Amino acid sequence: MIPKPVSVVATGGKFDLTDQTDIYIQDESAELKQIGQYLADKLNPSTGLGLEVKPTTDAPAPGNIYLSLSGSDSELGDEGYQLTITDKLISLSANKPAGLFHGIQTIRQLLPAQVEMTSKQKGPWEIATGTIRDYPTYGYRGSMLDVARHFFGVDDLKNLIDQMAYYKMNVMHLHLSDDQGWRIEIKSWPNLTAHGGKTEVGGGEGGFYTQEQYSDIVKYAQDRFITIIPEIDMPGHTNAASASYPELNGNGKTADLYTGTEVGFSTLATKKEVTYKFIDDVIRELAALTPGEYLHIGGDESHATKIEDYIPFMNRVQDMVVAHGKKVLAWDEIALATVKPNTVVQYWAKAENAIKGVAQGAKVLMSPAKNAYLDMQYDSTSTYGLHWAAYIEVDKGYNWDPANLVPEIKKENITGIEAPLWSETVGERKEAEYLIFPRLLGYAEIGWTPAELRNWDDYKIRLANHGERMKAMNINFYPSKLVQWDVKKEK
Incomplete structure (x- = not known):
């Protein structure tokens, strides 16, 4: 099991x-x-x-x-x-x-x-x-799918929701906007999807979810006791928004649609009131569609935003989320601002940021890139993925404990674990599955099973038995050589 x-x-x-x-x-x-x-x-x-x-x-x-x-x-x-x-x-x-x-x-x-x-x-x-x-160790056991770099359709999301439910995971975080595409219909700002949703990394046709499709995904997940958390990344990772509405652009120029993979070049105009009108409308519409407690406001890699502009921006946006009845989730850079009550800091890059969050009374969601990023390659021969944070073989993905990773972040500070898949290198379900599986099973176990009951030698035997199971479920998993897979050969 x-x-x-x-x-x-x-x-x-x-x-x-x-x-x-x-x-x-x-x-x-x-x-x-x-x-x-x-x-x-x-x-x-x-x-x-x-x-x-x-x-x-x-x-x-x-x-x-x-x-x-x-x-x-x-x-x-x-x-x-x-x-x-x-x-x-x-x-x-x-x-x-x-x-x-x-x-x-x-x-x-x-x-x-x-x-x-x-x-x-x-x-x-x-x-x-x-x-x-x-019963579970952590209340938040999730995975994230980046549908902005490459767009994944409704059926792909439902398929992943069922796979997550099978391993007792209970949160799906959707990265719905980035430089390469805007993926959720906002009725008050229709050009976000009409223009900003029509491409993706490599120049493909992109796509977006209508509000009706998004609501269908939310309901499908709810029926499987999985909460959807939508993310609108800001003030960086915003080129698709700026290309759709040039008045939002921090440099005042009309942005072209972007199909590359560089980060950190875009920013919203943090001193213009139209920007806050835009954000408030987006949050209002998303909050009405999202029954879960949290909205994710990004906040990462805002290299084109001066820190003296970033801090008041993130503070104001947190207040908007709260005003619409939701709690804030954001990447660990948000701890550079004033972390509002009930805000959760998602630790991905810098432990010192997460520690700053804890010092301000925030809970931490553990997604350290070097341990938990599903888009990291297994090794140097991997077909898909990147390796800027690490190579993460199946044993490395499993062999860590959120409560012992950073001495200043104790178990009582942690809300749970999330394994993100960024989609720069994958655009099809089977490609994504190759990076997600079998590592997702390990992250599910880290989130559920007490640390003292977990060890690699026991886990790899149970994982081997799931080879046949994943095959029966038509999951395109990576057959790590560290595991003696129990997969019957086709006759």
């Missing part, structure tokens, strides 16, 4: 899924029905067993699966679960629906890998008996 559960007690028997098995849910809860149906929809295509979801007020007859909410197990919190498997019944309980959803992923992982296929496979469908108690 990945992430490794907190506690596993095996009892040596087995439970058989058969054509008599159904999924029973406690009472008539619509949310439990949806979770039960999610499990049925994942198991039925491969097993052909025709599992149905049925409400009940009592524990069901032997041979079935039972999902229930107890609400009274404080150790499990909002996302934990207890899974009890006997030869007669699979019983999954949790305090909250999120816990049941995470427990369902464990049930899937306990079944043979071919259960993840979309066509009917040969059984038997057996699950080992025992009891698993499980």
Whole structure:
């Protein structure tokens, strides 16, 4: 299992899924029905067993699966679960629906890998008996996708959301704007997408999400207990905005659309009121579309913005986010400004910035580039990716602990972990997957599993077993030579 559960007690028997098995849910809860149906929809295509979801007020007859909410197990919190498997019944309980959803992923992982296929496979469908108690170490376990350098469509995002959910991750951060493209429709500033969304790195046609598409992505993620956090990067990384509305440009010139990969050359006009009208409109529209707590305002690599302009700009923008009912997330440079209450500092580059954030009372989201950037190459022979921060082989991506990386940043200062994929070198789903997998599994485990239960020698064996599973899920993963992959050869 990945992430490794907190506690596993095996009892040596087995439970058989058969054509008599159904999924029973406690009472008539619509949310439990949806979770039960999610499990049925994942198991039925491969097993052909025709599992149905049925409400009940009592524990069901032997041979079935039972999902229930107890609400009274404080150790499990909002996302934990207890899974009890006997030869007669699979019983999954949790305090909250999120816990049941995470427990369902464990049930899937306990079944043979071919259960993840979309066509009917040969059984038997057996699950080992025992009891698993499980809950996460960190409340924020996320990944970021840069859809600005290269645009990824709605189906690509939904595919990644399902893959993240399988490994109990709960946040997807979307980098929606940069020098190369503006990817979210803003109705009050339509040229952002009409002009600023029509290209990408290398000169491709780009693209953008309508507000309806964005809302669909948000709902799809919510149904899988994943929160979408949108990012509008500023005051740098803003060429696409400036090219769409020249009055926003810091140097007063009309910017051309940009398809390269350099950073740090663009800035908004931080002293013009039109800039703040623009930002307020963007935040207002995004906040209305985004049910999650956070909006990400970027703040990184603003080399073309003088520090005396950067500080008041970031302070004012934080206030705008709060005024629209959201909390601020920003890259670690924001700690150079005044970090407002409830702002989270995302540590990516400079530990001293993150430490400044902690000194101002901020929580830190751990995304150190040299450990957690998914766009870093595995080694010098990697097909895709960059290596300006490091080469990150699968073991290096796994072998670090957020709470011990920077002495001044303690566990109580950390909200969680996020693994970003910047897309300068990847424009297709399969290319992105090659960089994301299998490293994402390790980041999921860092976020979920207590540090004392994690070690590489144990993890690489479990990871090897997920080779066949990722193959069944049609994931284009990098077959690291450090892992003895358990992947059956095609006949």
